[in-house]
Structures are given as structure tokens and as C-alpha cells.
Amino acid sequence: MNPDIPLQLLGGITAREFLRDYWQKKPLLIRQAIPDFESPIDADELAGLALEEEVESRLVIEHGERPWELRRGPFAEDAFSTLPEREWTLLVQAVDQFVPEVAELLEHFRFLPSWRIDDVMISFAAPGGSVGPHFDNYDVFLLQAQGKRNWKIGQMCNSESPLLPHADLRILAEFEQSEEWVLEPGDMLYLPPRLAHFGIAEDDCMTYSVGFRAPSAAEVLTHFTDFLSQYLTDEERYTDADAQPVSDPHQIQGDALDRLKSLLAEHMSDERMLLTWFGQFMTEPRYPEMVAGEDLAEEDFISSLEDGAILVRNPSARMAWSEVDDDVLLFASGQSRYLPGKLRELLKLVCSADALHSENLGAWLADEDGRDLLCELVKQGSLGFADE
Ligand code: SIN
Numbered sequence: 001m002n003p004d005i006p007l008q009l010l011g012g013i014t015a016r017e018f019l020r021d022y023w024q025k026k027p028l029l030i031r032q033a034i035p036d037f038e039s040p041i042d043a044d045e046l047a048g049l050a051l052e053e054e055v056e057s058r059l060v061i062e063h064g065e066r067p068w069e070l071r072r073g074p075f076a077e078d079a080f081s082t083l084p085e086r087e088w089t090l091l092v093q094a095v096d097q098f099v100p101e102v103a104e105l106l107e108h109f110r111f112l113p114s115w116r117i118d119d120v121m122i123s124f125a126a127p128g129g130s131v132g133p134h135f136d137n138y139d140v141f142l143l144q145a146q147g148k149r150n151w152k153i154g155q156m157c158n159s160e161s162p163l164l165p166h167a168d169l170r171i172l173a174e175f176e177q178s179e180e181w182v183l184e185p186g187d188m189l190y191l192p193p194r195l196a197h198f199g200i201a202e203d204d205c206m207t208y209s210v211g212f213r214a215p216s217a218a219e220v221l222t223h224f225t226d227f228l229s230q231y232l233t234d235e236e237r238y239t240d241a242d243a244q245p246v247s248d249p250h251q252i253q254g255d256a257l258d259r260l261k262s263l264l265a266e267h268m269s270d271e272r273m274l275l276t277w278f279g280q281f282m283t284e285p286r287y288p289e290m291v292a293g294e295d296l297a298e299e300d301f302i303s304s305l306e307d308g309a310i311l312v313r314n315p316s317a318r319m320a321w322s323e324v325d326d327d328v329l330l331f332a333s334g335q336s337r338y339l340p341g342k343l344r345e346l347l348k349l350v351c352s353a354d355a356l357h358s359e360n361l362g363a364w365l366a367d368e369d370g371r372d373l374l375c376e377l378v379k380q381g382s383l384g385f386a387d388e
Pocket residue numbers: 089122123130131136140197199207209
């Protein structure tokens with residue numbers, strides 16, 4: 001993707017300009033980012049998803065005395081018929097994993113690494129509905145899909161920002177409004193992490209949130225060190241073969257810290273391990289149970305493809321790839337696999353194509369490593385045959 005082409009999605013600026021001036025820095029309102037956008041799913045279908053066991057959903061209801069009550073899904077069918085006329089919001093997480101037309105929306109965001117994208121959350125609110133003034137720790141693009149929403153933005157927040165006493169929701173105690181807009185279908189608002197925002201539905205209102213993910217420093221440290229430790233033997237430990245006589249046996253001296261620092265540095269600077277862990281971590285599926293593989297024989301698999309079968313990416317799978325010296329490393333749904341560099345173009349195709357078939361796979365179907373890779377991805381559940 002050429003980063004210097006002006007994008008309608010970004011209001012006519014280029015991806016390069018957006019990344020330089022706005023991404024992680026400041027909000028951007030884009031009128032008609034997706035002109036006349038029409039939601040591929042309506043309020044009833046969204047409510048239908050919220051009944052499903054495997055779908056994460058929430059209802060936020062505003063009562064006069066008990067503002068912003070949170071109810072968690074899955075919901076019973078009558079949960080919606082008893083709702084008041086105004087002031088409630090239904091939020092459904094990761095709709096892109098359940099509705100392919102919603103997943104297609106992510107194609108607009110290919111100027112950002114796909115492994116930074118978390119999910120598309122969709123909210124439907126009755127007039128006056130909101131989830132209260134709050135901040136998120138992630139970047140988000142808020143696309144108006146139906147009706148109008150009034151968005152107010154406020155101050156930059158952090159973990160010290162005062163919150164209302166609320167058991168389930170993080171609602172800001174103070175909101176210092178700086179700007180306000182009414183968004184109509186197709187309009188989009190980009191918000192950097194930690195910027196206070198408050199969106200109130202003006203009528204029956206549907207908003208898509210394209211949310212991003214970034215591991216916290218605490219997550220990086222705990223998960224990377226857990227990953228590393230699996231490969232360390234018990235013999236590898238603190239050593240002090242160079243120790244000098246001590247003047248006070250109870251004192252921990254600087255030389256002990258130096259030895260610890262070099263022990264840590266030796267492991268922490270292992271770039272291969274870091275890359276392997278990071279790729280696995282960032283491609284871990286949100287719902288691992290939805291990435292179930294199937295057993296199949298490679299000959300049957302290849303003949304199905306040759307006979308016109310189509311492979312598609314499991315919507316719950318995440319994939320990424322990287323280069324290591326002359327090899328390539330494929331990450332698929334939390335697993336990694338070193339592959340010969342000649343498979344680079346196949347990896348790119350597997351990560352980006354909507355569908356794989358004999359036409360776009362072409363000569364790869366005759367390559368033993370290529371065939372083996374495709375077959376493994378089906379066995380692992382990241383790819384699957386499209387339903388006829
Ligand atoms: C909403 O869609 O109502 C809330 C989205 C958000 O503020 O993160």
C-alpha cells in the first residue's frame with residue numbers, strides 16, 4: 001500500500017501524514033470517511049449475536065438513581081423487550097469474527113499493522129444512551145454506522161485520573177470538554193489512547209469501534225520471561241566464579257548486581273526469542289476454541305484444491321510473518337514456524353488473501369514445502385475450506 005496516496009478514510013491526508021501527526025498523538029474527525037456507510041448488520045441482528053454463548057456482550061443502562069448499570073451477556077431473548085425507550089446501550093465485542101461483512105471493513109485499515117488490530121466492537125444505543133465519560137488505553141476509530149451520535153472529547157487521562165465509585169465501569173469523575181461534534185453515518189473519529197471521550201446517542205444509533213491492541217510493559221515482561229524460561233535449564237543460574245573476599249558477609253555488593261544484569265542482558269537481548277515470542281503473543285486468537293483444526297491427509301487436501309475447493313482464513317485466526325536471516329517465520333494463531341525463504345511470497349499471500357484456490361496458489365501447489373505449509377494451517381485451524 002502506497003503511504004503517500006491521500007485516503008478518503010483519513011479525510012484526504014495520506015497514511016504517512018496521519019501516522020506522523022495524529023496516530024497515538026491527537027484526535028482526528030473525518031467527515032464521510034466511508035461515504036454513506038451502511039451497516040451490514042442491523043440492531044436486531046446485533047441483539048441476536050448478544051444471545052450467543054461465544055459472543056461477548058454488555059448492556060449499559062442509565063437509571064436516574066443508579067447511573068450506568070452494567071449487565072453482561074449472553075442475554076435471554078426477553079432481555080431486550082423489557083428495556084426502557086431511552087438511555088441504554090448494547091455493546092457487542094469482536095463482531096468481525098462472526099460477520100464476514102464486518103471483517104471486510106478492516107481492509108480500510110491496511111495502512112496499519114494487522115497484528116495491532118484488536119476487534120470491531122459494535123454498539124447500538126437508544127436515544128440518550130451512552131457508556132459515560134471514560135478513557136481507553138488503546139487507539140480507536142469510531143465509525144458512525146446508523147443515526148447520530150454526539151461525541152465530546154476531553155482531557156488526556158492516566159491511571160491516576162479520578163473515577164466515579166462504580167464496581168464494574170470506569171467512568172471519569174471529571175470531564176473537561178474541549179471539543180464536540182455530531183457524527184452521522186460514514187463519519188469517523190480517531191482517538192489516541194487515554195483521551196477522555198463521551199458519546200451520547202441522539203437517536204437510534206449504531207457505532208463501530210475499530211479497536212487496537214498494544215501489550216502493556218508488564219505483559220511484555222511477564223509473558224516474554226515465561227516464554228524464555230521454558231528453554232532454560234536448571235543449571236543456568238547466577239554464578240560468581242570471579243568472586244572476591246567480602247568485607248561484610250551480610251552486604252549485597254555492586255558486583256552481584258553486575259552479574260545479575262549480565263545474566264538478564266544475555267537472555268533479554270536474544271532477538272530471535274523476542275521475535276518468536278512477540279509473533280506468537282500478538283497472533284494468539286481472542287477465542288482459541290474457535291480455531292479448531294481438522295485432521296486430513298495431504299493427498300486429499302491437494303486434490304480438493306486442484307478440483308476447485310477454496311481455502312479461507314478462519315475469522316478467529318490471526319496471522320503475521322517476519323524475516324530471520326534467509327528464512328521466514330510464520331505466526332499463525334499463537335504458533336510459529338520457521339520456513340525456507342523461498343516461501344516468502346506464499347506467506348504474504350496466505351496472510352493477505354481473502355481466499356486461496358488453485359488460481360492464486362498456482363505453482364505453490366506443486367511445491368512440497370508450500371503444500372505442506374497449507375496443509376498444516378488447515379490442520380491447525382487457521383485456514384479452512386469455504387462452505388460450498
Ligand atoms: C460506544 O460505542 O458507545 C462506546 C465506544 C467507546 O467509547 O469506546
